[in-house]
Amino acid sequence: MGSNLARNFARHGYTVAVHNRTPTRTRSLIEEFGNEGSFVPAEKPADFVASLERPRRLVVMVKAGEPTDAVIDEFVPLLDPGDIVIDGGNAHFQDTRRREAALRERGIHFVGTGISGGEEGALHGPSIMPGGSAEAYAALGPMLEKISAHVDGEPCCTHIGADGAGHFVKMVHNGIEYADMQLIAEAYDLLRRAAGQTPAQLAEIFRRWNTGMLNSYLIEITAEVLAHTDQNTGKPFVDIVADAAEQKGTGRWTVQIALDVGAPVPGIAEAVFARSLSGHTELRAAARQLSGPQGPALTGADADRLVDRVEQALYASKIVSYAQGWNMIQAAADQFGWDIDLGSVAKIWRGGCIIRAGFLDEIRSAYAANPALPTLLADERFARQLGEAQDAWRAVVTTAAQQGIPTPGFSSALAYYDALRADRLPAALIQGLRDFFGAHTYLRTDREGVFHTEWSGDRSETRK
Numbered sequence: 001m002g003s004n005l006a007r008n009f010a011r012h013g014y015t016v017a018v019h020n021r022t023p024t025r026t027r028s029l030i031e032e033f034g035n036e037g038s039f040v041p042a043e044k045p046a047d048f049v050a051s052l053e054r055p056r057r058l059v060v061m062v063k064a065g066e067p068t069d070a071v072i073d074e075f076v077p078l079l080d081p082g083d084i085v086i087d088g089g090n091a092h093f094q095d096t097r098r099r100e101a102a103l104r105e106r107g108i109h110f111v112g113t114g115i116s117g118g119e120e121g122a123l124h125g126p127s128i129m130p131g132g133s134a135e136a137y138a139a140l141g142p143m144l145e146k147i148s149a150h151v152d153g154e155p156c157c158t159h160i161g162a163d164g165a166g167h168f169v170k171m172v173h174n175g176i177e178y179a180d181m182q183l184i185a186e187a188y189d190l191l192r193r194a195a196g197q198t199p200a201q202l203a204e205i206f207r208r209w210n211t212g213m214l215n216s217y218l219i220e221i222t223a224e225v226l227a228h229t230d231q232n233t234g235k236p237f238v239d240i241v242a243d244a245a246e247q248k249g250t251g252r253w254t255v256q257i258a259l260d261v262g263a264p265v266p267g268i269a270e271a272v273f274a275r276s277l278s279g280h281t282e283l284r285a286a287a288r289q290l291s292g293p294q295g296p297a298l299t300g301a302d303a304d305r306l307v308d309r310v311e312q313a314l315y316a317s318k319i320v321s322y323a324q325g326w327n328m329i330q331a332a333a334d335q336f337g338w339d340i341d342l343g344s345v346a347k348i349w350r351g352g353c354i355i356r357a358g359f360l361d362e363i364r365s366a367y368a369a370n371p372a373l374p375t376l377l378a379d380e381r382f383a384r385q386l387g388e389a390q391d392a393w394r395a396v397v398t399t400a401a402q403q404g405i406p407t408p409g410f411s412s413a414l415a416y417y418d419a420l421r422a423d424r425l426p427a428a429l430i431q432g433l434r435d436f437f438g439a440h441t442y443l444r445t446d447r448e449g450v451f452h453t454e455w456s457g458d459r460s461e462t463r464k
């Protein structure tokens with residue numbers, strides 16, 4: 001990814017100094033792609049630093065965690081106040097906050113930058129989410145904007161906010177990416193098992209969906225993967241891949257940190273847990289003999305109807321998981337003092353990144369119409385779309401339960417929708433139970449104050 005990013009800068013007319021711990025890597029980059037632009041290879045860190053224009057702008061592309069600290073420790077003593085260190089890895093935003101504060105003391109800018117789009121994106125235009133100071137962005141932003149993806153002539157790069165804001169937003173991007181993929185996987189599973197569709201037929205269905213409201217990169221590549229045939233066996237590729245989904249950690253971080261900042265993101269959590277469950281082969285083997293429903297799969301018009309309903313359920317559930325992600329960004333912005341423009345997050349995710357999708361334009365419009373929107377679900381257009389989809393959505397969750405096919409993403413999204421729109425939640429009963437066994441007290445709907453009932457006595461109520 002680092003070399004593709006270097007090539008992207010070079011292709012845009014920048015002279016790029018390149019350094020790698022393993023000098024042969026630098027040499028082979030220059031040998032293979034040196035004709036694409038102007039590269040300056042540097043074997044020694046001191047030569048690398050000396051070759052940079054001031055303020056120096058160093059992009060660090062190493063594995064997140066200790067390797068990043070090692071590079072910082074090696075290079076920072078060679079830098080001067082005003083220089084800018086950019087970390088383009090998937091760093092934990094708290095590490096970024098720590099590094100930014102440490103370098104700020106030395107007068108050096110540290111810009112934790114989310115970069116999405118994989119290797120291809122790095123070369124042809126990623127979505128870029130830089131954090132750090134406004135001063136650093138002023139010196140850096142124009143370059144990043146130039147090499148980023150563009151949609152309707154606008155760069156998919158903007159200054160997200162101070163210190164760790166960029167890496168935080170990238171982490172939530174990945175959490176949403178997990179939720180998107182989980183929903184897609186559930187749609188596939190349901191239509192294959194409950195509606196008898198083959199992978200090839202499903203590839204066609206996803207291809208068609210990609211021309212409608214679900215238009216997105218992940219739907220597009222789902223069609224590609226489902227259409228692919230294994231060259232060794234002639235079987236559908238999806239049937240020869242082990243069904244245990246891996247994860248590098250950003251989805252898990254999203255859920256852990258959502259708990260810390262008090263943002264409910266059940267859709268992302270279900271996606272992370274579904275991956276985790278898929279990898280528990282011993283649990284799955286032990287439970288394989290459990291009984292399930294006997295009903296036959298749907299056929300004919302019923303199967304066709306399910307296809308249309310799943311499209312609606314997928315779209316509605318997608319709106320819900322994006323709403324959760326945006327709420328989490330807002331919660332963190334409030335907690336960490338970041339001034340994040342929620343609409344511009346949607347704007348820079350319209351291109352370059354893994355979750356790029358047509359409907360991000362609608363999220364952008366929703367925040368343009370009301371920057372203080374408490375939830376995307378309350379936006380007029382999304383509320384209408386959810387209302388239109390809800391019958392199909394409920395039918396899909398019902399069919400899944402009847403057929404014994406797990407749809408934690410669809411089900412949890414629907415539960416979130418129903419919970420937010422409920423007049424009363426059963427949390428009142430939970431408060432009563434807490435007060436009963438632990439005198440944890442409760443608030444009343446009709447009076448100010450904190451109350452406790454003497455459950456083991458005469459059940460009178462006292463104000464605390």
Ligand code: 6PG
Nearest residue numbers: 116117118174247248249250354
């Ligand atoms: C991106 C991706 C990228 C990476 C994920 C994969 O935006 O370019 O999100 O960051 O592919 O980290 O994560 P998992 O291995 O956890 O699925």
